[in-house]
Amino acid sequence: MQAETLDLGRPEPAETISGLYAEHALGLTRLALVMVGDRESAEDVVQEAFLGLHRRFGGLRDPGKALVYLRSAVLNNARSVLRRRRLPSWFAATYEPPVWSAESAAMLGDERRAVMEALRRLPVRQREVLLLRFYADLSEEETAQAMGIGRGTVKSTTHRALNALGRLLGENR
Template sequence: MSYAIPAIAPPPLWSRLLARLSSRTGAAPARERHLRTVGPSHGQEPPPTLTELYRARRLDMVRLALFLVDDLPTAEDVVQDAFAAVCRTYGTSLHGLQDPGAYLHTAVVNAARSVLRRRRTARAYTPPHPGAGAPVDEGLLLAEEHRRVLDALAGLTRRQREVLVLRYWSELTEAQIAETLGLSRGTVKSTASRALEALEKKLEAGR
């Protein structure tokens, strides 16, 4: 039986970012498609189990990781590591985890940072066992317009890339990004401003 990967609709903030960049570089914006999104639990609702969280958020997290590490197989490994970290801390029931979505974002960012550190030090890296997740087709994850932005993001600093991806792709607030990355809100705001300026320049230079 084939595994059906849902089509992608860029989040509204990401679509607006693409439109902004397109107006500066003359590129046509990517066509939007539809994707059901899943947010964190609220109120008195019990948190999802690890299996439910994995099924609901895995593809979203792979897309997020792909923007951070610029390599699909590594992005899938990053997400597996992140879910493993969640399991080690909270078990499969996720008992005591108030905001699974926020914690998962932090786990993915931390796992991506670990991969990037290993790249910089040129250490050998053996990917963990991929688990039960189906392989992901990068063509279904990113349209061509996203790929152009991904290539430009690769030239930013790690912090700039993290701030932009969490703000525009994951649609986190400045306060949420600050908590995820361990920064002040002022640093998040100034980093985002400098990162957008640098990203626009890189896209213009690549025309």
């Protein structure tokens, strides 16, 4: 009679996924919200990413990279939502981040709209790099993993995107 062996080195999928959800779902939803433009779609994008992780967790070579998988899945799912909508631009124009006072709304409204419009005019890869680096606050390495590109490509794309964004916003660069 053979005893069943447990792989004690491999974490339990439910525990790992629950922990990732508790720690990262809100940030991933915010990222998706900026990308797709409405809360319901953003929540669906993130939910699909977590469902995909659950389905594929046993096949992950390194369960420690589950967060990388989730970030990539959120990017890909958001792209799919936008393709299905057939939007002419990558960002939906409907999203307005919350403001906490009338004064801050007045001060930030025009500036925010100008930045979002300038972001819409950037090439897709440049927009994604800026969102991941500065909105999602990912490191260069994390951004590279999420996008499936090299760290050097992240650095050069970020540099080009910031310069292009500055030009679009009328700053001297």
